[in-house]
Amino acid sequence: MTTIGVLALQGAFEEHIKMLERLGVRAVEVRKPQELEGLDGLIIPGGESTSMALIAERWGLVEPLRRWVHSGRPTWGTCAGMILIADRATGQKEGGQTLLGGLDVTVNRNYFGRQVNSFEAWLEAPILGPEPIRAVFIRAPAVTEVGPGVEVLATLPGKEGQPVAVALRKGPILATAFHPELTDDLRWHRLFLQMVTEAQEQASAPAER
């Protein structure tokens, strides 16, 4: 059975676990390095990226998480999680903050402003089908620079009218600036599980040539 870990240092990890369970997948909370063993995929949830990074540092999780993401294991970061798996982040706290990196993008923390500017919106994401999907943005980041090979899955109009990326994918890494775990729509979680299955098939396929 596929097992997905959800980083449970701080934030909305229970919500992701419930969504995964609705899809019939085993979901476990990850707080310590050894809890990464045996997982087929990892979700880094929404919350405060500064809190999560500081707690991860204290319990020796930063390097194991980095190895996880950089070795191409399936990873999905939502909101704070997206910030943590970005190679570059602007709008960091004074003195900067620890990032795991792995996804070649520049993410702007709190791009859409403070809580009074948080919003729900319809989002066109062709990868999920023609029907737009409801997305909840909470003090949300946005991606303003995308590296080579990163596929943009959805955009919103940015501050200067230019589109900014709010959902992206590269290989087995998925990133969303919003919170599919706060809605009833399971399509993003299905997409991630599909990416996990593809990664499993690739790993078990006999080496070519």
Place this chain on the structure above:
Amino acid sequence: MSPEKENGHKENGQAQKGTFAVKAGLAQMLKGGVIMDVVTPEQARIAEEAGACAVMALERVPADIRKDGGVARMSDPKIIKEIMAAVTIPVMAKVRIGHFVEAQILEALGVDYIDESEVLTPADEEHHINKHKFTVPFVCGCRNLGEALRRIAEGAAMIRTKGEAGTGNVVEAVRHARAVNGAIRQLTTMDEDELFAYAKEIRAPYDLVKQTAELGRLPVVNFAAGGVATPADAALMMQLGVDGVFVGSGIFKSGNPAKRAYAIVQAVTHYQDPQILAEISEDLGEPMVGINLDTLSEAERMAQRGW
């Protein structure tokens, strides 16, 4: 409510601010975290570096409000703005119960959450703020399930126990968390007829009572507050079933605020792991002195405020 155009077309980026999902959603992001009272930008930075998921910007912590007496009001906007500028995590601030103009001012400042708080002197002895009218979300205190659901009916998107602020004594927070969660456990065994009667008894709207019974928990995030002073206190509240913890006077009235704040953050993540709790509870310096509640008169009890 979905912002669809009249023809039902859902256009990319068509946005709606201040919906209940957006308000309650921020509280969901704060779960498993610690929200710390701070009175200066420097304290806010210490809280952020300790891993706080948000700060509460105040002029005085509850222990000092108690000591100083007099009328306690919303903080000076200047202090709140300085604290907002100092950190990247969400900033909350308190208004007096029923003082909707103080709330309008805080919304205009752009604070991320408003605490309609019994720690300040109430401005209205009958009405709480109609929180539906605001874009900014509110958190409110409660002592029991009825009070929690009345606040949610008024639009609160997050609940906390009242505890007894500024005492460093966790006994009231425990009482309130047990009252709320015990009542919810009872609810889940009731049939519909009993739910109607129970809603009347606790003076809460039937729809919210029914929703709570179905969910087996409050429909919004519920934090502990009022008397948490140690990592063990924080983990105790988490094991009693709250989603996170507010620490007020407990941090900056202690001997080593940075170390204690950091330890309480770790305790909320690892609340079920006594080995880790033992490790982080070591050598934290003096805790805040604390007050025994039987020495407080009825008038000195802040938790009584709110209707």
